[in-house]
Amino acid sequence: MTVLSPRPDLWTLDPGVLHLNHGSYGAVPRRTQELLAALRAEADANPMRWFRSVADRLTASRLELAAYLQTDPAGFALVPNASAGVTAALAAITIPAGSRIVLTNHAYGAVRYAAERFARANQAEVVTVDVPLEADDDSVVAAIEAALDDRVAALIVDQISSATAMVFPIRRLADLCRSRGIPSIVDGAHAPGLLDAPAEDGADFWTGNFHKWPASPRATAGLVVAEQWRTATLPLIVSWSENDERLPERFDQQGTADYAPWIAAPESLRVLAELEWPRRRSELSAMLDESAKLLAKALGTGLGEVAHSAATMRLVELPFAGVPSPEAGEAFKAKVSRDLKAEITLTAFDSRVFVRLSAHAYNSAQDYQRLAEQLPSVL
Template sequence: MAMPNDKPPEPLPGARLLFTLDPSYVHLNHGSFGAAPIPTQRAAARLREEQEADPMRFLKPPGIMERLRHTRRHLARFVGADPDGTALVPNVTAACAVVLGSVPLRSGDEILLTDHAYGAVGIEAARRCAETGATVVEAKVGLEDDDDAVVAAILAATTDRTRVAVIDQISSATAKLFPVRRLAAELHRRGVFVAVDAAHVPGMIDVDVSTLGVDAWFGNLHKWAYAPRGAGLLYVAAAHRASIRPLAASWEYDNGFPASVEFQGTQDFAGWLAAPAGLHTMTALGLDVVRDHNARLARYGQRLITEALGTPAVRAAPELAMRVVRLPPGVATTAEAASALRNRIAEQLRTHVAVTAWRRIGLLRICAQVYNGADDFEGLARALPTLLRAR
C-alpha cells in the first residue's frame, strides 16, 4: 500500500470509458449507490431480455435456483464465505432485517449498536425492539479511536442482557474501519450474537469472511464490486442457518436457508445473475491495481480538501477508498443542514459528495473510484472554501 504522503496515482488507462456517468458532474460519492460499468449493464440487459422472452422458463424452479446457486458460489468465494451459508439479497438493509428478525428477543433484552451505525440499521433495530420489548443500546466510539479504544467502548456498553450486536466493518457516514474479528471474539465470550454490516466491504478491501468468526455478515455488491444495484450477500454461520426467517415465506421456504431467503417469484433475478460480470471487470483491470488506485486517490483528496478548509485531519485506515473531512465549526451540524449543503455542492459546484451531521460535527465524505482523477479532488478543494464562506 502506498504511503500517505505519496502523490496521487496515475489514471488507469481507459477506466473512465467503462462508465456511463454524466460528464457534467464530478462523481465523488460512489459509496452511496455505486456505478455499474458498461459490461455489467450489458450483462443485466441481456438477462432481462432472456427473461422477457420466456418468463416461465426463466423464473420457474428448479432452473432459476440452479442459476442462483452457481452465481452464489462465484460471489461467495470472492468474499471468502461458505456458498452453502450465503444468500443473495437486495441489499444489507434487507439482510439486517432478516438477521434481526431471526434472533429470539424478549422484553428486557438489548440490541447493541454503535453511534456509527447506518441509519436504516438503527430504524430496523428500533422496529424489532417495538415488536419484542427489547431495547437499543448505543456504544459511543470516537471518530479516531484506535482498535483498543473501539473494543473497550463497545464492551463497556455490553451487559448481561445484550443478545445481539450489529457492528460496522466500514462505517458509512464516518468511513471508519472496525476491528470486527477482535470484537466478535470478545462479544462471543459474553454470549452475544454478532452481526456485521459490511455494506462497503466487497470490492473495496480484501475480506475472508470465513476467518472473522461472526454469526452473520452482510455486504453490498453494487457499491464497490461493480454489480447492478440491488445485489448483496448475507452470510450466516452454520449454527444459525436453521433458524433464519426470510422476510416473506415463498415456494422455497421449506428448503431452508439460503434458498428460502433468495426466492420470490417476481424478483428481478437479472441483477443478481449479472453481478459476476462486475467482478470480471475488476479482475480485468487488476483487483490490486483498482484497490491501490482508489485508496491512494481518496487519501490524496482527503488531504487536499482538509488543507483547503483548514480543519483537523481525520485519520483513516490506509486501504480505504472512502474518507471523511471535517467541515468548519458550525457547518452542517444538523441533518437538515447537511442535506442542504450536499445539494448546494451538487448544484453550484456540479460535484456529488455525501455530507453528514455526526455528533453535531459536519463531515464531508468523499470516495475515489477508477473513473476519478486527481483533478476531480483539486477542483473541489479550490471551490469549496468559497462556497462555505458564502453560506
C-alpha cells in the same frame, strides 16, 4: 511501477459531472449494464422460459459471489441490500423482554431503526456505545466490551461505518461475543471490495453490499450466516421456498421479482479483476490521502482523525457552525450538484460535519483538485 490509469471509459457516468460519492449508491460498469439489459430482454422475450432458468442461474451466481468473499457457499444467501440482511438477522435471533441490543454511535441510521423496531416488538431496548472517531482497535474493543453484560441479546457493529468510513476490528469483537454467548451481527455494507474475505471474521451474521464497491447492479447483497443459525434464518418475504432446508435456496425465491441483477452481479467482479482491483485500491487510497489534504487546505479545515480509515473513503471537515438539519444538508448537496456539477455526500458525527470523499476506478486526482478549487465558492 507505473500508476494504473483511471478508467471512466468502462462506466457510463455523465462526463460533465464530478462523481465523488461511489460509497452511497455505487455505479455499474457498462459491461454489466449490457448483460443486465440482455437478461431482462431475455426475460421479456419469454417470461415462462426465463423463470424456469432462474434457479440454476442464481446458483451459479451465488457460487461466484461466495467465492469472491471467500466464504462457504452453504452459508451465503442473496438479499437485496444490507438493510435486508440486518433485518433478517434480527428476525433470526431471540430478543428476550428486558434485554438489550447494543450498537455504536457509528451505526447506520436505517440499521439503528431496525434495531429499534425489533427492540420495541420484544420489550427490549437499544443501547448505544460511544466510540470516539480517533479510537484505535484496542479502544474500540474496550468500549464495546464494557457494554456486553448478560442482558445483551445481540451486538450489531459496522465493519466499515458509513458516517465515519472507519474500519472496526470485527474478528476481535466477534470472538468476544462468542466467548460470552452473544450473537454478533456485522454490518459489512461497505466491506465487499474494500476488505479481503470480509465475511470470514467469525460473526454469527454478516451482511454486505455488492452494489457498492464491487459495482454490481443495485439490489445485490449477501447475507453470511454461521452454521448454528442457518435453520432459524428466514427470508423477509415468505414464498415458495419457505420449507427449503438449505439457507441459500430459501432466500433465492422471493416471489415474482427481478432476479436479473443477482444473475448479472458477478460480471462486475470480472471487470474489477481486469482492473487489477487490489492494486488499484491501494493506489486510490494513496491518491485520496493527498486529495483529502488538498481539500481540507482549500476549506481551511482538517481531516476526520480516523485511526483505521476505509481504503477508498476519507472525511474532510466542512467549516459549518454545527450540524445542518437533514433538509439543509440535502439543499447543500443539491447546490453543489447544480452549481459545481459535482456529486458529494456529507456525513455528521459528534456535532461535526464532513464531506465523505470516495474514489473508484473512474476517478482521478484532477477530480478532487477541481472540487478543492470550487467548493469554497459555495460555502
